[in-house]
Amino acid sequence: MTEVPEILRYNAFAADPTGGNPAGVVLDAADLSDERMLQIAADVGYSETAFVTANRSEAGTPRYRVRFWSPAAEVPFCGHAAVATAVALAERNGAGEVVFETGGGEVTLHSTSDGEGTVTVSFTSVEPEVRDLEEDVLARLLELLGLARSDLDPRFPPKEAFAGNWHPTLVIRDRELFDQFRFSPAPVAALMREQGWHGTVTVLHASGDSDFDARNIFPVGRITEDPATGSAAASTGAFLRDLGRAGRTIRIHQGAHVRRPSLLTVTIPAVGGIVVSGGAVRLS
Template identity: 65%
Template sequence: MLRYSAFADGPEGGNPAGVVLDAAGLGEREMLEIAREVGYSETAFVTEEGARDPAGPARFGVRYFSPAAEVPFCGHATVALAAALAARTGPGAYVFGTAAGEVALDTVADAAGTVSVSFTSVDTRTRPFGGAPLRELLGLLGLAPDDLDPAFPPLESFAGNWHPMLVLKDRGLFHQFRFAPREVARLMRERGWTGTVTVLSVRGPHEYEARNLFPVGRITEDPATGSAAASTGAYLRAIGRAEPGDRVVIRQGAHVGRPSVLVVDVPARGGVTVTGGAIPIDG
């Protein structure tokens, strides 16, 4: 069992994840028990290692568990796992076979040995989000339709998990809103939102602050959410707020005392690339 912090913006930042490099002999119940014991929002398990091809990326089968359930994909645990593999075998390219599809990764180490990981999500999708489900979510967050930024229409966005996307026009309200975790978790299960509820605030051109609500994972807010960052890139592309080739910076985690930064590169089509670092957690 290894522990890493992904996307940290400073020594006390980032989102911690558990990593199990050899879970081939573990069943689903055992992996869930380990994830509960670790207690982080997600733990990544390598369940299969593909045949080595010197000319291609190393391939691994990967499953992700929160303390409550298996999730199809987890961005920060993906970054943590890739950093752990790079520390063991040296930086390079990987492909993770996940329940959401294949995810391609590149790992690079700087002169100090710090590993940076870039993963490209599965193909993205968006779908309309409005009516009664939107009104219910806003009500549970203590928000009203007029609190949304009219330049950013709400959508549900997918880059491995479905995330509802809300952009608030008032930064003070973004920092102050509160919610009832149990009721938000209920709505998330009903709507099939296996990732987070993503609430954004515009900081500047191609820079956003995010709050990612994750009560279904037995935590209130996620410090850094790679799948939501990829979904945010897909969302911004879908509504015309990001053009092909744009780089978007997402800052997250300040509300839970773990500042994080995620860098998102938006291509013309297909999966979105998210980049960040990961460092081992002592103990």
């Protein structure tokens, strides 16, 4: 009989007690095969589960090999599951700096704990990249979302942004349309597989100079929209820096459309990785 590892469950980036994005965390996964990790992720049923498969120390800083699996496949990086894992490690070993070696590159995380034991984590993404979204791919994506090019905010040309995963990033001008657009999950999922978009399709609305509302499309199994997406938040920071908005801190409000309100804080330095901050609370 296969031994079942301890599976922790955390809720990350919650804006209130009803919100956030749940993630599974397995801290002792060194002996698990790929097939077993996929099975566990499918059984847990969250958008991602994180598996710590190795650890070592370098110059006094703990380093962990962390792999992320959705119920359908491995993904290079998952921000909310990384935050959940960092909180779990801080609760076990104490707060401080750790480095995660992920499929998307090395990610540095800083955790702090307040007097009541609540842990907050900031992670610095890998070096981001931004590239133009090919016109034919953009046209296909817009059609699948029931949108037209004229529906996009001209201040934010559509791009693909990377800070651990590639995310096509669209900004809709009209708030009502942002709230109401619909899509069929299967064709969107097929386009995402074709284009190598292992994260989400990021759709934004600029609700203020420093505030963005986000819907992150992630059609995997029962899940169609992600309530809080750390990798997409980092990619959004890269997207905005490419448009000349370095030096700002923004707030991303996500999850309202799936009744799990979430809040992610994103700091956009002039160079280097994008910084995403939030917390996670233990569910079980």
